[in-house]
Amino acid sequence: MDHVQTLVIGAGVIGLAIARHLALRGHEVLIAEAEGAIGQHTSSRNSGVIHAGIYYPPGSDQQRLCLAGKAMLYDYCATRHVGHARCGKLTVAPNAERVPELHQLQARGAANGLDDLYVIGADELREREPAVAGAGAMVSPSSGIVDAPGLMLSLLGEAEGAGAMLALATRFVAAAPHPAGFAVRFGDGAEVSCTNLINAAALGAWDVARGIEGLALGSIPPCNLAKGSYFSISGKSPFSALIYPMPLVGSLGVHSVQDLGGGVRFGPDMEWIDKVEYSVDTGKQAMFEAAIREYWPDLPAGALHPDGAGIRPRIWGPGMAKREFEFQGADIHGLPGLVQLFGFESPGLTACLAIARHVGEMLAT
Numbered sequence: 613m614d615h616v617q618t619l620v621i622g623a624g625v626i627g628l629a630i631a632r633h634l635a636l637r638g639h640e641v642l643i644a645e646a647e648g649a650i651g652q653h654t655s656s657r658n659s660g661v662i663h664a665g666i667y668y669p670p671g672s673d674q675q676r677l678c679l680a681g682k683a684m685l686y687d688y689c690a691t692r693h694v695g696h697a698r699c700g701k702l703t704v705a706p707n708a709e710r711v712p713e714l715h716q717l718q719a720r721g722a723a724n725g726l727d728d729l730y731v732i733g734a735d736e737l738r739e740r741e742p743a744v745a746g747a748g749a750m751v752s753p754s755s756g757i758v759d760a761p762g763l764m765l766s767l768l769g770e771a772e773g774a775g776a777m778l779a780l781a782t783r784f785v786a787a788a789p790h791p792a793g794f795a796v797r798f799g800d801g802a803e804v805s806c807t808n809l810i811n812a813a814a815l816g817a818w819d820v821a822r823g824i825e826g827l828a829l830g831s832i833p834p835c836n837l838a839k840g841s842y843f844s845i846s847g848k849s850p851f852s853a854l855i856y857p858m859p860l861v862g863s864l865g866v867h868s869v870q871d872l873g874g875g876v877r878f879g880p881d882m883e884w885i886d887k888v889e890y891s892v893d894t895g896k897q898a899m900f901e902a903a904i905r906e907y908w909p910d911l912p913a914g915a916l917h918p919d920g921a922g923i924r925p926r927i928w929g930p931g932m933a934k935r936e937f938e939f940q941g942a943d944i945h946g947l948p949g950l951v952q953l954f955g956f957e958s959p960g961l962t963a964c965l966a967i968a969r970h971v972g973e974m975l976a977t
Contacts, residue, residue, distance in 0.1 A: 615792055616642040616777075618975075619806035621784050621820050623647075624655035625760060625964045626956055627812035628767040633968035634975075635774035642806070643776060644798065646783040646816060651764045654814045655961065657890065657922030659842075659869045659880065661854065662686070662696065662756040663959040666721040666729070667864075674936045674959060675724050677970065681963030682754065685763075688965060692766050695759030695872045701854040702737070704746035704907045710858055714750040717859075721752070728753050743850035745909050755854055757870055760961060767964075784813070788825040793949045808975055811952040815888060815925045821952055831945045833938060833954050836929030840880020841892045842869075843900045844919035845911075849876030855907055866903040877919045878904055884930055885923070892918035927955035941974045951975065 620631045623645035635641045647653075662682060668674035689696040705711045714731045721729045730751050732740070737749045768778065783799035793807040811820045818835045821827060849870055856867040868876050878900060897916050904911050928935040937960070940952040951974050953967075960967065 613795065613803050613805050615805045616640050617806065618642070618808040618810065619644060619794075619796060619804065620810045620812055622811070622813035622816065623650040623764075623768070623778060623780075624653065624812065624814050625651060625764050625767070625961055626655075626814070626953065626967055627810070628764055628771060629964040629968035630810055630812055630971050631776045632767045632771040632774070633965075633972050635771045635776040637972065639808075641771065641776035642804065643771070643778045644782045644784060645778065645780050646799075646813075648781045650768060650778070650780075651761065653888075654922060654925065654957070655764060656760055657920060658760065658958070658961060659867075660757050660760050660871070660961070661701075661869060662698075662754075662758050663962045664701070664721065664726055664729075664752045664755045665724050665959065665962075666717060666726060666752065667859065668724065668959070669936065670723050672936050673939065673970075674963075677963040677966040678959040679725055681959065681966035684965040685758065685962060686756070688766075689758060689763070694762050694766050696756060697870070697872060698754065698756040699853050699870055701752040701755035701856060702741060702744070702749040703752070703856045703858065704737070704744060704749045705858060706746055706906050708747045711748045713858060714748055717750050726752075726754070741851055741853065741855065743910060744855055744907050746907055757854070757872065758961070759872055763964075784816075784820050784823060786823040786825065789947075794824075806949075808949045808951070810971065811950070812956075814956060815923060817925065817952065817954055821954075824947070824950070826947060827945055827950075831940065833927040833935075834929060834932070836926045837885045837888065838924040838926050838957070839883045839885045839921055840924065841883075841896060841921040842877045842879035842919040843892075843897065843916040844875065844877035845915045845917075848874045850908065850910075851876065857903070857906055866900055868904075868908075878916070879919075880922065888923055890921045890923070892921050894918055924957035925955055926957060939970065939974065949975075
């Protein structure tokens with residue numbers, strides 16, 4: 613049986629960032645991806661937003677890693693020529709009664725270490741974004757967008773340049789304790805042993821965990837799938853910044869997302885589902901139109917068309933308290949060398965480089 617020091621399950625943005633981080637630090641790394649290409653699920657089906665870090669609980673992993681990861685990501689993209697833009701974000705209050713909430717959001721962000729947030733009134737909002745209607749907005753200058761596929765290709769290239777290997781169409785089936793760490797079996801019958809096993813399979817993380825012999829099932833958190841759909845319009849965006857409505861419980865609402873080519877799409881909404889599927893219900897168009905017209909009243913009738921969907925793997929669900937994503941090391945599950953990542957939705961893309969560094973620290977590298 614061939615042996616590799618570190619096996620990373622999953623070639624999404626986080627798995628690739630982890631593989632790069634460890635390979636650059638001298639690990640012999642194998643990345644096993646079930647699909648025939650990298651980043652086919654969560655990593656390529658999101659808004660592509662670089663988040664500022666406003667909403668996460670102060671002191672939480674999400675807050676800490678988002679702030680660190682945002683700075684690391686901007687630097688990485690600038691030095692590697694990965695497409696990105698620090699376009700900023702406006703969170704819009706639809707009427708005067710909700711303007712005080714903007715100041716509350718500003719205070720919340722300040723508690724998370726963001727000292728660049730500020731609130732503008734209706735006149736300045738109109739001057740900055742003539743198409744946007746509102747009584748005011750909170751400005752987040754450090755929010756932006758990134759070319760997620762381009763980022764993943766860059767991470768993969770650097771990982772491979774440092775000696776990492778990628779195996780596509782290689783589905784994890786099972787792992788068992790082995791004198792060298794773990795013996796891992798794949799769907800095509802191939803086997804490999806590894807010292808470190810990193811479960812970064814995103815939507816597939818629960819299936820991987822259930823296939824690890826000796827892992828207490830009670831350590832595996834709940835799995836809930838939150839689907840978000842997007843609609844877009846043809847032509848150029850009427851906005852220069854990301855435009856967000858006031859946040860909702862469990863969602864940031866149907867917001868506008870620029871792309872690097874000057875277009876725009878809207879979403880995501882939020883719908884709990886039972887299985888992974890990416891169709892967009894065209895019956896949602898009227899709801900999307902109503903939500904968008906709260907801040908863009910001149911949206912032309914019939915201009916929206918479906919533009920894909922993504923699924924957030926959540927460890928909390930309907931009727932449950934919101935939980936941040938979860939790292940699990942041997943202190944939780946008792947298996948040295950195994951690191952599991954569960955519930956990595958937003959800000960996973962923003963924080964991918966900081967997440968990778970944290971996993972390295974968990975392995976004491």
